[in-house]
Amino acid sequence: MILTIGLLGMSTDVLAHAVAQGDKGYIQEITGINLIAFTYLGAKHMVTGYDHLLFLLGVIFFLYRMQHIAIYVSLFALGHSTTMLLGVYFNVGINSYLIDAIIGLSIVYKALDNIGAYQRWFGFQPNTKAATLIFGFFHGFGLSTKIIEYDISPDGLIPNLLAFNVGVEIGQLVALAMILILMSFWRKTDGFFRHAYTANVAMMSAGFLLMGYQLTGYFVA
Template sequence: MHPELPNPAARPAITGPIFAALLAAVAFAFPGEAFAHAVAEGDKGYIQEISGVHLMSFLYLGAKHMVTGYDHILFLLGVIFFLYRMKDIGIYVSLFAIGHSTTMLAGVYFNFGINSYIIDAIIGLSIVYKALDNMGAYQRWFGFQPDTKAATLIFGFCHGFGLSSKILDYEISPDGLLPNLLAFNVGVEIGQLLALGAILIAMGFWRRTPSFLKYAYTANVVMMAAGFLLAGYQITGYFLA
């Protein structure tokens, strides 16, 4: 799935400025709500107040959620980190989208949610899982490679439950529920394509430089640390809430 990386002992302890900035941003720059798989407070009020079919509004809300969903973006970054062919990228992103869409739509429509702190902690750990996979940890530790396609689909289910749990907390009106949810989901997929496009452009430039293989391992260490940070934040919230 991914190329052989340089010997960990020979790698610099500090990654390039892009990935150092990534961890610092996740740790310090974003407000508390950004750590959660949440909808912004202003959007929450709007969702609670309206009823009936509002396709464009929910389309916009879905796209906004995806583009500003740091957990989504980190997981997508991990998924495509060592994917070079568009066919492979399309397969993995489609699996993630199928998983995410299924549980988001089903969870809200059938009024089934999971504790937000627990599911968001699992989402944080999905980033940890993918970073370790990119580092070749499972082959070294256990002598086998987990099915990466199945893992992407399963974690897609988890990401979808994260959003459905939040929407249920906001008591969305049943009037126009299904078309609004479908519009929201279309917006999420549009946002995912926008985020993916930005990631692919950045990765395309980086892969052309000698620093890619030099810092690839360390970049995934930073991504893993961000995943642990997100998970730890949610676990702490669960016990303090």
């Protein structure tokens, strides 16, 4: 609920999957191959990207085995890496408000999945691996859209994009490690299963809130 309250206090610009203004200016100004800089920017974006982290939290919420976590995280990484790289390279952009609304929807989807809503409502379980990959594609388009808007220099584009993607994956691993450490402590408490439903409802609320902000921004902008 703290996260939800925090999101309520954010402006629409903050919720638009944006790269920090300082980083935006840096991206627009530099030319040539800058592998270290773009690796850092990619890692920073993932570690501070609450939308990615909320979805990732939802994905691993009830996963206990490392091989299962690795499969789902790899599918998510494959999805967002593919569309981020191809989207920027082929200059395929999507309205940032609409793509971020879909990213909010991905959080809602996963929270509903975690509380067993689809089985109760529709009597079937969606393919969770396919959903993770598909929503990964949308998360990647969210980032590629912003990079396109910032007019990244074509000089050194491919190496810089690859470095940025490496940074994103490094950031994802760091964020995942932090989430797993916290989850491991929480799972050992007696209240984990008692509060798991509430936690996913709060996550779902944050996703709906993100969707609302983005759709409002789309119609108002």
